[in-house]
Amino acid sequence: MFIVYHLIVFYLASHFIWYLFRENEFWKRVSVALVLIMFFLRLFLIK
Amino acid sequence: MKCLKDRLISGLLLLLSLALCFFSTQKFREQHKKETLFPSEGLASREMLSSYFPGLIDTPGDTEVYIYGGQNPGGNILILGGAHPNEPAGYVTAVILIENIQVSQGKIIVIPRANNSGFTHSEPQEGNLRGYSLETPGGKRFFRFGSRLTNPIHQWPDPTLYINPSGQKLSGQESRNLNRCYPGKPKGHLTEKIAFAIMEIIKKEKIDLAIDLHEAAPEYPVVNAIVFHENSAELASYSLMELQQIGFEFRLELSPNNLRGLSHREWGDHAQVMAILLETANPSQGRLKGKSSLSLIIEGKDRNYSKAAKFGLLFVPFDSEGIPVKLRVARHLAAIKILLSSFNELNPEKRIEVNHMPSSSQVKLKGIGQFLCPPYRK
Amino acid sequence: MSEAAIFLFMIATFALLAMVLKLPIGVSLVFSALAGSLLGGEGAALHHLVEGSFGYFDTILIIVTAMIFMKVLQESGILDTVTALLLKSFYRRKVALLLTVMALVMFPGMITGSSTTAVLSTGALVAPVLMKMGLSRVKTGALIAMGAILGMIAPPVNILVMIMGGGVDMPYVGFTFPLLIIVIPLAVSTSLWLGYKNIKIIEYNQMKEVLPESFFKNYGFRLYLPLIIVIGLLLGQSLMPGIIPDIGIPAIFLLGSFLGIFCGKPLNILKTTQKAIEESMPILCILVGVGMFIQIMTLTGARGWIVTSFLSFPPLLLYLGIATSMPLFGAVSAFGSASILGVPFILAMIDKNAILTSSALSAVAGLGDLMPPTALAGIFAAQVVGEANYFRVLRFCLMPALFELVIGMAVLLFAPLLDKLI
Ligand SMILES: [Zn+2]
Numbered sequence: 093m094f095i096v097y098h099l100i101v102f103y104l105a106s107h108f109i110w111y112l113f114r115e116n117e118f119w120k121r122v123s124v125a126l127v128l129i130m131f132f133l134r135l136f137l138i139k
Numbered sequence: 140m141k142c143l144k145d146r147l148i149s150g151l152l153l154l155l156s157l158a159l160c161f162f163s164t165q166k167f168r169e170q171h172k173k174e175t176l177f178p179s180e181g182l183a184s185r186e187m188l189s190s191y192f193p194g195l196i197d198t199p200g201d202t203e204v205y206i207y208g209g210q211n212p213g214g215n216i217l218i219l220g221g222a223h224p225n226e227p228a229g230y231v232t233a234v235i236l237i238e239n240i241q242v243s244q245g246k247i248i249v250i251p252r253a254n255n256s257g258f259t260h261s262e263p264q265e266g267n268l269r270g271y272s273l274e275t276p277g278g279k280r281f282f283r284f285g286s287r288l289t290n291p292i293h294q295w296p297d298p299t300l301y302i303n304p305s306g307q308k309l310s311g312q313e314s315r316n317l318n319r320c321y322p323g324k325p326k327g328h329l330t331e332k333i334a335f336a337i338m339e340i341i342k343k344e345k346i347d348l349a350i351d352l353h354e355a356a357p358e359y360p361v362v363n364a365i366v367f368h369e370n371s372a373e374l375a376s377y378s379l380m381e382l383q384q385i386g387f388e389f390r391l392e393l394s395p396n397n398l399r400g401l402s403h404r405e406w407g408d409h410a411q412v413m414a415i416l417l418e419t420a421n422p423s424q425g426r427l428k429g430k431s432s433l434s435l436i437i438e439g440k441d442r443n444y445s446k447a448a449k450f451g452l453l454f455v456p457f458d459s460e461g462i463p464v465k466l467r468v469a470r471h472l473a474a475i476k477i478l479l480s481s482f483n484e485l486n487p488e489k490r491i492e493v494n495h496m497p498s499s500s501q502v503k504l505k506g507i508g509q510f511l512c513p514p515y516r517k
Numbered sequence: 518m519s520e521a522a523i524f525l526f527m528i529a530t531f532a533l534l535a536m537v538l539k540l541p542i543g544v545s546l547v548f549s550a551l552a553g554s555l556l557g558g559e560g561a562a563l564h565h566l567v568e569g570s571f572g573y574f575d576t577i578l579i580i581v582t583a584m585i586f587m588k589v590l591q592e593s594g595i596l597d598t599v600t601a602l603l604l605k606s607f608y609r610r611k612v613a614l615l616l617t618v619m620a621l622v623m624f625p626g627m628i629t630g631s632s633t634t635a636v637l638s639t640g641a642l643v644a645p646v647l648m649k650m651g652l653s654r655v656k657t658g659a660l661i662a663m664g665a666i667l668g669m670i671a672p673p674v675n676i677l678v679m680i681m682g683g684g685v686d687m688p689y690v691g692f693t694f695p696l697l698i699i700v701i702p703l704a705v706s707t708s709l710w711l712g713y714k715n716i717k718i719i720e721y722n723q724m725k726e727v728l729p730e731s732f733f734k735n736y737g738f739r740l741y742l743p744l745i746i747v748i749g750l751l752l753g754q755s756l757m758p759g760i761i762p763d764i765g766i767p768a769i770f771l772l773g774s775f776l777g778i779f780c781g782k783p784l785n786i787l788k789t790t791q792k793a794i795e796e797s798m799p800i801l802c803i804l805v806g807v808g809m810f811i812q813i814m815t816l817t818g819a820r821g822w823i824v825t826s827f828l829s830f831p832p833l834l835l836y837l838g839i840a841t842s843m844p845l846f847g848a849v850s851a852f853g854s855a856s857i858l859g860v861p862f863i864l865a866m867i868d869k870n871a872i873l874t875s876s877a878l879s880a881v882a883g884l885g886d887l888m889p890p891t892a893l894a895g896i897f898a899a900q901v902v903g904e905a906n907y908f909r910v911l912r913f914c915l916m917p918a919l920f921e922l923v924i925g926m927a928v929l930l931f932a933p934l935l936d937k938l939i
Contacts, residue, residue: 096768097296097578104581104794107787111794113149119541121149123802125156126547127577130570130805132160137292139167139260139571159563166564263572264808264853266565266816296575298763299630299754300674300689308689308758310679358864359685398688426684426861427825429520430557430818443818443825450829452865 098135105131170269171259174282176234176251177512179495181207181241188250191343192336194325199293200333202255204340207493208242214482214491215246217341217349217412218475222317222402224257224285225424227271227436228467229352229417231282232475235468235497235510245491248344254317254333256293258285267423271436274506277513284423284436289315294329304331305399318351321405341410347489348374348482351402351416352471356425357444357453357462361418364390365474368407368414375415378474378481387473387499390454413482417474419467420455439463465507473499520822524814527553531810535890541799542890546806550813557817569812573804575767576852580633580800582770584793586747587637589774592789593781597729598740600645608650608724611716612709618643619664619708623700625751626668630676632851632886633800634766635665636897638747644902645729651717654902659913660711662887662898666921667707669851670883671700673756677855677879684860687871695876698935699924703880707917732781739780747773796900803891807849811857824861835865839881840926844918847885848892854882866929873932880925887914 108131112124133139178185186204189195220233233251240247252258261267261284272279291297297311304324313319315330323335341349348371355362367375372393379391394403394414406414422428423436427443434440440461448457455462476496483490497510530552534545550569554562590596607614621643626635640661647657670677672693679689732740750769753761764772778786814820827838839862846854859878866874886894892907895914899907928935 093764093768094295097765100578100582100767100771103790104578107790107794109153111791111798112153113146114791115149115795116145118148119544120798121152123541123543123798125152126543126570126805127798127801128153128156129160129163129567130574130577132157133163133167133567133571134292134574136160136164138160138164139292139567159567163564163567261568263568263570264811264815266569266812266814266820291574296578296765296767299766300758300763302758310676310683310689313683358861360864360867397690426857427821427828428815428818429821431816441821443821446825447828452828452861 101131101134105135166269167260170261170283170285174280176203176237178205178237179239179241181495182237183207183209188333188336188340191339192325192332194332195336198329198332199256199259199290200254200329202250202252205237205249205251207240207247207249208244209246211244213245214347214486214489215345216248216479216491217344217346218247218249219253219337219349219351219402220250221252221258222254222351223287223353224252224254224283225262225267225287226354226421227282227284227423227464228354228419228421228471231273231464231507232352232468232471235472235502235507236475238512239495239497239510241494243492243494245489246344247491247493248340248346250337253337254289254330256289256329257287257317258283260286260290260292262286262288266431268431268433268436271433273437273508273511275508275511275513277515280508280511280514287316287424288312289317289330291315303400304334305405307399309400318353318402319400321400321402322409338406338410341406341412346410346412347486348413348415348478349402349406350475350478351414353416353418354421354424354467355418357420357422357455357457358425358427358447360454361390361392362420362454363388363470364392364418366392366394366403366416366418368394368403370407370411371413371415374413374478374481374485377485378477381477381481382473385473387470389474415478417471419470420457420462421467422457422462437464439467465502468507469499469502472497472502520818523553523557523817524819524823526556527810527813527819541802543799543802543804543806546803546810550806550809553810553813553817553819557813559813559816562813562816565812565816566809569810570805570808572808572811577801577804578767579631579770580797580804581794582767582774583634583637584797585790586770586774586777587641588789588793589777589784589786590641590743592784593777594730594732595740595743595777595781596642598731598733599642599744600729601731603643603646607646608718611713611718614650615708615712615716616705618647618660619704622661622664623668623671623704624748626665627671627673630669630674630679631766632665632669632883632894633897635668636661636894636901640665640898641901647712647716648902649724650719652712652715654904655909656711656715656913658898658902658904658910659917660708661901662894662910662914663707663711663917664704665894665898666883666886667700667704669886670696670880672696675879677851677859677882678875680852680855681859681863681875681878684856685863685871687875691872692876695873695928696879699876699880699928703917703921703924706920710917711913736781742780743773743776746776800893800896807853807891810849811853820857824857827858828861828865836926836929839878839929840922843878843881844884844888844922847882848888848890850891851882851885851893854885855879858882869932870936873928873935877925877928877932880921880928884918884921887911887918
């Protein structure tokens, strides 16, 4: 299950990055960047 | 066509996100660094928990087991600290024992960081400090202030509903609470494996009396308490009287039969040992706690708690003097000492003799640091 | 700097950013948390901010994956087909229709303990049915939002009670009956109150015109497969634990989404995921911000100050405090309300049966999901019915919500009496 959830986090994080480059509105992009911090930290098994 | 400037902004935001991630990493990583402990001369051997249950080898749940005595047969005692790493008095009491005691008869086994993984992170939204320093004669020693639960990077995801090895339904995150996972499962998740390994120690070392050191928030009803399994009813009530004589008030609580997965219940049920859990009052883990600070952790002072005590909301007296960690450690030490002497009275054929155990009155008087080794000793 | 001042400063910063500068709510929360941290003398405590947001990491995964599943249901034509089926089966009798709809909306909430899941899954399914039968857009939204909240409180899974139980070491056992006492009258009264007057029985021919297209003829039974699997797994993991594997709600939703690719109209899962992320991003950022906000409140002592202040009220004020603070705190998060306020409140009423107390408190705390600006249930219900202004949905939730509050408080007050009955 741990690996499955790691893959889920990876899948979503990649989509967040894609969305970050698709979106034009500045504050929406800031939102994505903020959410991404958590996904990176979990992806790299730091927090 | 999407203009270059937009791409640039997105790129910069991505970099910013990575940078923030990078800058917070150091603090999170630091918390994985184990503080060195300096066992006393009396140490017979230092094992790893995994030597009792190989399923823990190379996992973050593996932790040191300190064994004292064993040369002259007698009673076998297990003392567990750090089952909940956000309860400093339990951990520090175990460390004080490790760094001081000698056992001339019987055997004492101390596990200071029972949930080793829990020490490696802090609970979200609790705003806790990373740790606290205690002043020893030779300088400061740092101790981590961890989380009640196993680190999610070691055990994740939580189930929706956690059904513990004893069949009790609990909220999912309790699957990372060591003191809900007994008697554990050899093929379960990390926390259940740790619980299983502790059961293995109890069985393989033929433990007679097992003591689990905890703390609880002052607004929690089971505080300043001795929780006992019915196996140890006589021991507990006998000890209570002795403790009252030397000025420590304790509540005596029989381990409830329908509250499964806790040490005082399952140790007694599954290994037939005398199981005891000790609770002191720790304002730094409570819901009313004020600003997170060293004084909150070490001196145990908190305005909110003094106020709540005035309104009769707490289960312990709490004034502006607070409940310092040295007092809580002293309580634990007093209780352990008297539990051991009561054990000797009740089981003269299985005596346990401990020397150099710091007395509660000395700890209260001189502070904890006096009984810890300075940070530089080998 | 006193805790009260820090708290007020954080609230003021938030209000300034969100209302005057019109920044997104989530971003405003993040900056006000940062401001609180600076004012509290903690500096820009980055690791604290990040740590706080992790309190909602699992919730965020549930929300994103639920949204992906929902989008897959829409794009594969499954939603249309099920709507058509429901319309055909239930359109004849008003009361039966309304109660069935209510039960359907509550169902995912009962299983997952999350109102958002309820709104986004079956809530989205019944919305078109109700609107086709003459219930206004906003009333439909209100019915779905209330149903979702009742589902969240109803047994078998009530996460609010579990959170409170965790704080006082009370096992999650023996809650079915107390929770049903609270939920059933509310479910019946709310659905009838909102729907009975407006729902109209329409002719089959008339209805056929407005029926969404059923793709059953193209794809057959496999259309229902993703829904059946998802509901089966959600149900199974709590009703038949140990037999049905507990793979967690996010994995269940993603599994359902994956199946959806092969069970209906062809769709591009990558693009569908993007749409889902785009739609859920505001709420994700709010959760990140709320997490940081709570962390800084705790760190600076503002949380403790608030809780202590509430607890030092005399009994009458204590009940008043429960009735106001718990739903209000839900604006930040209903789960936060259960954990931060619920636990001390149970402890303040320790002389009463804790099972009854926590059940009642969960009903009160659950209302927090209607409290702006977060208003999870309200926002998503508005989204599901296509209403841009979620306040219009919330207006119709007011009466049922008040009724829920009254029942919750009544159970609290009469707990000693009920205790004897149970
Ligand atoms: Zn504990």
